[in-house]
Amino acid sequence: MLKDVEGVLIDLDGTIFNGDELIPGAIQAISYIRSLNKKIMFLSNRGNYSREMCFEKLTRLGVEVLYEEIILSSTVTAMYLQEYYPKCSVWTLGDVGLKEELEGSGVKLASAPEEADFLVITLHENLSYYELNRAFQAVQHGARILATNSDKTFPNENGKSIDVAGMIGAIEAATGKRTELVFGKPSHFMVEAALRQLALNANQCMIIGDSLGSDIEMGKMHGMKTLLVLSGNTSRKQLEFILESNNPDYVCDSINEIINEKMEVQQ
């Protein structure tokens, strides 16, 4: 399965871990991929983490990883702003990781919401009314809306929790303005950033992830091989209802089955 593959893009939430629990066999699967001399990029829609935070989490969970092997939607948002709007100032609605990632990339943070050119929205697990209202003020005063990702839910120990779609919905509904760009998977921004870092073309890569709507769709659109794992967002039951054209190339219960190539080939 990995014979013609030079690089493997691996999702994190639901593929490597759920919340703070490592998916059994994930470490061994990554070691196996490395032993075949394939390049790896970890690609997550999490925009509320910085790469530093993500690196620490993976290391703490025992996953062998380099800082350079991580791309988050916060990373890609920062790259975009840095490239196209180097002089802009940004207000954020989201956990501190987004701010860290923006600042680390040299993006200027506004000192007050009224001064911001852009509002960047991400998951905010410490959301308060005060902060929601500050973000609302930014848009009221002219800030354009960007979002790291638009996931509706994320998996954790207790099932599914409300994700950034909730924060976006709050701001859009109250301001009547729309989000202009969403950077996370399945956007081309994530693919481009990953391929540039890997120095590979899409057809040399495979993507492994738990989400049909982001991981698999993105892989298929760009001509990558796709492997769906059923350890996160997608259940086997849901697979029955998808269109043939959206089928992943391979399906398995979790990433650890890559070692024995216990994949099901999809038609």
Added chain:
Amino acid sequence: MLKDVEGVLIDLDGTIFNGDELIPGAIQAISYIRSLNKKIMFLSNRGNYSREMCFEKLTRLGVEVLYEEIILSSTVTAMYLQEYYPKCSVWTLGDVGLKEELEGSGVKLASAPEEADFLVITLHENLSYYELNRAFQAVQHGARILATNSDKTFPNENGKSIDVAGMIGAIEAATGKRTELVFGKPSHFMVEAALRQLALNANQCMIIGDSLGSDIEMGKMHGMKTLLVLSGNTSRKQLEFILESNNPDYVCDSINEIINEKMEVQQ
């Protein structure tokens, strides 16, 4: 102007007070209306207050008011649930006043979000991610969505703040479900509750409020006289852009001008 009027429906936010500041002359205007032996109902879209809290606030600000003269969107929500779903259990996303009003009317509150038949959303000025996620869980587990009102902003000392539309937007965007009923003005629920309490017909009443979209629209639809005050949500500039059919009957800068009948009659 008040000659043929038996009852006066008076909005609160932007008409009697802005935040904690009384609008100058509001007390005298209310005394004047009472001196003409007109009945009064205070009608507010606030769903995060209970009548008790509202009564205390008005009394603290020096406004002469009876408990029975107050109807809030939380009141009407409670009446509806009590009448049509007397056995249902309810989860709330909003400030404590909503819970107080529901419980005070005998509506059963669910002990966990998973058990709720309905989620009632109102403004939550103490919103946290935890509570947003609990409300999300209620809908994920089958609760139907109701909202006390759907205002986008409310006026306060610092301009406009994000209102219940933000909370609704968050839940709708993340769950893909829609709010089934909105109880606040301009819904018929508010009108009916007020007229029942006043024991009057709509054509015997005048409504005084600061919002074209809720107060004036509701009054006109039901055949009441309408007086728009410019002390809150609506500026004189906005008046230029409204359709003739939506014109209030009278316009004045603030409610205190009712004493000298310094109204402008609209065409």
